[in-house]
Amino acid sequence: MTVREAQLVVAQREFVAEGVVALTLRHPLGEELPHWRPGAHIDVVLGPGRERQYSLCGDPADRRAWRIAVLREPHGRGGSSYLHERVGAGDRIRVRGPRQHFALTPAPRYRFVAGGIGITPILPMLAAAQAAGARWTLLYGGRTRESMAFVAELSRYGDRVTIAPQDESGPLDLDSVLRGIPEGTLVYCCGPGPLLDAMEERCPAGSLHVERFRPKTREHSAEGEFEVVLARSGRTLTVPADASVLDTVRGAGVEVLFSCAEGTCGTCETDVLEGIPDHRDTVLTDAERAAGESMLICVSRCRGKRLVLDL
Template structure:
């Protein structure tokens, strides 16, 4: 549901376990610092993790959704980290605390008779709970790629638990994933879920454009590269207060709202987490996020305020 402009309170958690589970991948187990149950979540959900160094990053929940005593996330050390993964790997220790917001889900598991999961590297994390939820009574298969076997988190666990439903294909042994054979062989009505690095997502999206058999669902860790028209100024009318504000070409809606004391909950500020989703009552948004599907964007009833702008001279927002 689109946000209403209120700031979501954070939840203080403690790191109760930290362990390396693959080359360059550390798993954190988090619990409420007071011992209370954590908010419920569904497969595909992520949390915002706010660290003491001031960084805020989104991480998919990869543990047991029925265990509300803990959350589990897996974090890849990024070579070009902006601070989040390096801090978690090098500084954060068992017993340390952090602030969590969410969970929220932009990658929810839809009902289907058949599923094809495609994971690249750390993109396996949101898929793990999906497989657990589906179990073995539903028809599904997983294509899982990575740089090498040693870098692929949960590899042995997946093979032991699900057997030949899981196709492990490290790049140093098999080369690039054979997406053509996987997608061309998908039966009609197959739900395809893909998460991983941007080149993989783009490749799967490209192939699914000509594949009428499958419905594609993706989740991104970084913004999708997009071509947009020239950035121009526009107005936003705030339906609840009646205020009208000018958004200059060089500023975001979130920034302008902050100038007049209206705080909107934001996290990634890149259009990938969905935190700042807000209902649009009138006008045509210029969608620049990587969360909404093309069908959702066409409805023009919600937008991400951190990156999106306006195609019409004015937008009327539910704020």
């Protein structure tokens, strides 16, 4: 998989909600940026081992600008604080991507649900659904109206959008949004883990598409060591019970792109040529896991004794 990397300049910096800054990025020479589709994200490289993923929330048709929105998380890993405090208009930042693990599937009807900063990948999906003539609604929740990004931008859609700050209307009424959904309706949701868990409990199998910011706890098969064959070199490595595939291949001197190391960003996705992965990520769909053609090597393991990877 080819990963584009570039130095982009911050053309505009503006606060779009309490604690949320939007950065508009452009090529320093005004060149066009790679094409992307709604749901895509980019990696922002802040330094060695400091890469963060942010959804593109601008207009895919604008090939000369990318927009991301960053929620400041005081108790996070420092990436959001860095972008809030130390990056301004005119500064350059290094990015990789775009990557797509949350694509909008064509459908006649959609229900969109967003919580907090989860509005960012949903925003361009709304424009795409509108342009395609699909029927759709959005339920958008947050702590307060002031903390919810892009509320003014969403006003153009009228009553298709329901803004539901918790301090005004209480917890999101998911049952009313999901009740009586016509067949063929797809549901897209992004936000904090408890919201996504609640949506998964309520939505029929196959109708829900989610993107998680944090890994989801899953039940897994027993731990144990197994072999990984690196197809490009023919090397065979043993993955211990207490180490990941990523750690093992990097320890052997193999360069592999990675970022979150939690199975949520998709950066380390690797093709599987032989063997059955034990998927532990929150990126791949159920169908992709069943196919077993790729795996996230930062967290996933093997359901047997041997995997052959395209490394």
